[in-house]
Amino acid sequence: MQHRIAIPSRYRLDAQDSELYYIADWLPINEANSAFQSLREEITWEQGEVFIFGKHHLTPRLQSWHGEPDAVYAYSNKMLLPKPWTPSLLNLKRKLEDLGIFTNSVLANLYRDGNDKMGWHRDNEKELGPQPVIASLSFGGQRDFVLRHRLTKQRICIPLENGSLFVMAGQTQHFWEHCLPRRARCHHERINLTYRTIIMGNPEEFV
Numbered sequence: 413m414q415h416r417i418a419i420p421s422r423y424r425l426d427a428q429d430s431e432l433y434y435i436a437d438w439l440p441i442n443e444a445n446s447a448f449q450s451l452r453e454e455i456t457w458e459q460g461e462v463f464i465f466g467k468h469h470l471t472p473r474l475q476s477w478h479g480e481p482d483a484v485y486a487y488s489n490k491m492l493l494p495k496p497w498t499p500s501l502l503n504l505k506r507k508l509e510d511l512g513i514f515t516n517s518v519l520a521n522l523y524r525d526g527n528d529k530m531g532w533h534r535d536n537e538k539e540l541g542p543q544p545v546i547a548s549l550s551f552g553g554q555r556d557f558v559l560r561h562r563l564t565k566q567r568i569c570i571p572l573e574n575g576s577l578f579v580m581a582g583q584t585q586h587f588w589e590h591c592l593p594r595r596a597r598c599h600h601e602r603i604n605l606t607y608r609t610i611i612m613g614n615p616e617e618f619v
């Protein structure tokens with residue numbers, strides 16, 4: 413069931429072909445800092461591998477995929493089986509539900525310093541449905557998040573703060589790509605959680 417996102421319109425960003433919200437101070441700083449510590453310890457962080465043009469590459473960040481047992485995700489030619497929720501991941505998921513954002517999985521990313529990054533992509537896998545709602549929580553070091561319109565090439569840069577909530581919904585994944593560029597001068601760790609809803613289908617379709 414689709415719920416209405418209950419975020420006040422003053423948090424909506426004004427960009428064409430998008431539905432974006434940014435709440436810089438979603439969590440008070442002390443809560444954000446303690447969430448960072450718990451997530452850092454509760455999650456077993458792993459460096460993923462991707463296979464591109466016949467070569468294995470280590471992803472330039474650590475990751476962990478969590479959620480309901482049937483929230484299986486095909487990502488970069490791999491099937492990701494979710495690990496169970498940790499207490500902090502579940503607690504934050506519940507907090508998002510107060511905003512009408514109901515999800516069944518989360519991709520956790522740990523950027524060890526400014527050399528870790530994520531390249532241009534869209535979160536448009538078919539398991540996420542036609543209008544994915546992605547709720548992104550940031551903890552620790554501030555990093556720039558960049559969006560680029562696929563047709564006009566317009567760019568938007570949002571410095572995602574410790575304790576912030578950023579939401580992408582509606583048509584955003586059709587028209588905009590995003591990335592987290594390298595920032596050599598950043599020496600802080602950052603944890604990002606992207607809560608998503610995997611629409612369960614026939615697992616055969618993912619093979």
Ligand SMILES: O=C(O)CCC(=O)C(=O)O
Binds near residue numbers: 592
């Ligand atoms: O770290 C971020 O803010 C972005 C993460 C992201 O785009 C993703 O997990 O798909």
Ligand SMILES: [Fe+2]
Binds near residue numbers: 533534535590
């Ligand atoms: Fe993404």
